[in-house]
Amino acid sequence: MTSAQQPPVSLEDIKAARLRLQGVIRPTPTEASPTLSALSGVPVHLKLEHHQISGSFKFRGASNAVAQLTQAEREAGVVGVSTGNHGRGLARACANAGVRCVVVMSDLVPANKVAAIQREGATVHIRGKSQDDADRAARALVAEGLTLIPPFDDRAIIAGQGTLGLEMIDAVPDLHTVLVQLSGGGLASGIAAALKAHNPAIKVIGISMERGAAMHESLRNGQPVEVTELPTLADSLGGGIGLDNQLTFGMVQSLVDDVILLDEAEIAEGVRHCYWHEGQIVEGAGAVGVAALLARKVSPAGPTLALLTGANIDMDLHHRIVAGETPELLHTDAPCP
Ligand SMILES: *Cc1c(COP(=O)(O)O)cnc(C)c1O
Numbered sequence: 001m002t003s004a005q006q007p008p009v010s011l012e013d014i015k016a017a018r019l020r021l022q023g024v025i026r027p028t029p030t031e032a033s034p035t036l037s038a039l040s041g042v043p044v045h046l047k048l049e050h051h052q053i054s055g056s057f058k059f060r061g062a063s064n065a066v067a068q069l070t071q072a073e074r075e076a077g078v079v080g081v082s083t084g085n086h087g088r089g090l091a092r093a094c095a096n097a098g099v100r101c102v103v104v105m106s107d108l109v110p111a112n113k114v115a116a117i118q119r120e121g122a123t124v125h126i127r128g129k130s131q132d133d134a135d136r137a138a139r140a141l142v143a144e145g146l147t148l149i150p151p152f153d154d155r156a157i158i159a160g161q162g163t164l165g166l167e168m169i170d171a172v173p174d175l176h177t178v179l180v181q182l183s184g185g186g187l188a189s190g191i192a193a194a195l196k197a198h199n200p201a202i203k204v205i206g207i208s209m210e211r212g213a214a215m216h217e218s219l220r221n222g223q224p225v226e227v228t229e230l231p232t233l234a235d236s237l238g239g240g241i242g243l244d245n246q247l248t249f250g251m252v253q254s255l256v257d258d259v260i261l262l263d264e265a266e267i268a269e270g271v272r273h274c275y276w277h278e279g280q281i282v283e284g285a286g287a288v289g290v291a292a293l294l295a296r297k298v299s300p301a302g303p304t305l306a307l308l309t310g311a312n313i314d315m316d317l318h319h320r321i322v323a324g325e326t327p328e329l330l331h332t333d334a335p336c337p
Helices: 011-021 034-040 058-066 071-076 085-097 111-119 131-143 155-171 186-198 214-221 248-255 264-278 285-294 315-322 327-333
Strands: 030-032 044-048 078-081 101-105 123-126 177-181 203-209 258-262 304-308
Touching: 011 058, 011 155, 011 186, 030 155, 034 044, 034 264, 034 285, 044 155, 058 085, 058 155, 078 085, 078 131, 085 101, 085 111, 101 131, 111 123, 155 186, 155 304, 177 186, 177 285, 186 203, 186 248, 203 214, 203 285, 214 248, 214 258, 258 264, 258 285, 264 285, 264 315, 264 327, 285 304, 315 327
Parallel strands: 044 304, 078 101, 101 123, 177 203, 177 304, 203 258
Antiparallel strands: 030 044
């Protein structure tokens, strides 16, 4: 392989992150799903990453980034831009390390997520109507001396999320297909880099929602584009990829085999299935791999792993979804978006 073909985050970077995160993050279990295996005709495994500290995998990347700050950067503090889970993971990583943390987010973010970040001891600034607006506000804080820890387009973040790929291979050595959530692409880039370095034949399928799939639109256009953000049950998948995207657009373009989009009813079905058949409480974004299998939008040909990425859902909203409310009703008076 020539250096031009090496992804900007290598297997060595991801292995180094795994060592750095030992004793910091929680390695999460992988369990077989008898119902999804029967439905799909191949062994289907669920990786229960929604049980990660802070309720999502974002704690991995954030902890890896915070661990690599210089002493001067640690003393000045950090700023994050987040639809919720990155802010929460970053806040916890900073609290662990004794580093001051400011989180900037748009007003699309559910109130429960804002409260959770404040409980971790971070300061929250609400700025603008989109992730990109919030992004601009964060850059002003950087001018004041804080270090920006981005949610996805960053080597340390991608390597941290990539540690999930190493755990997947350990848990399912004959892995054929992996179903990974796709928003900004830090998660998919890291996992795909780890998996493809291990075995280039492993298929990595990215899954987004129909309502505002920025990476999907960008891939179709051959360059990063902005999309209109819309309320979705998969709120953690909202937000742009950044018009000046440096790493994840290219990594997703070269490493992710296919992208699938789901409608709101399909996402709700995924949340319901996780609850009634798997005994798992997951947020909308966390359930999209399961939802893609249920909707038969993927037909894997070998051992398959669906990642459950997050548990941070308003419990009243979750209750209404699993009780069978339709997405139309959920969107008219859902607690936040
Ligand atoms: C952030 C997030 C994603 C998407 O990760 P990206 O790196 O932005 O693609 C998926 N699920 C949950 C629960 C998240 O918090």
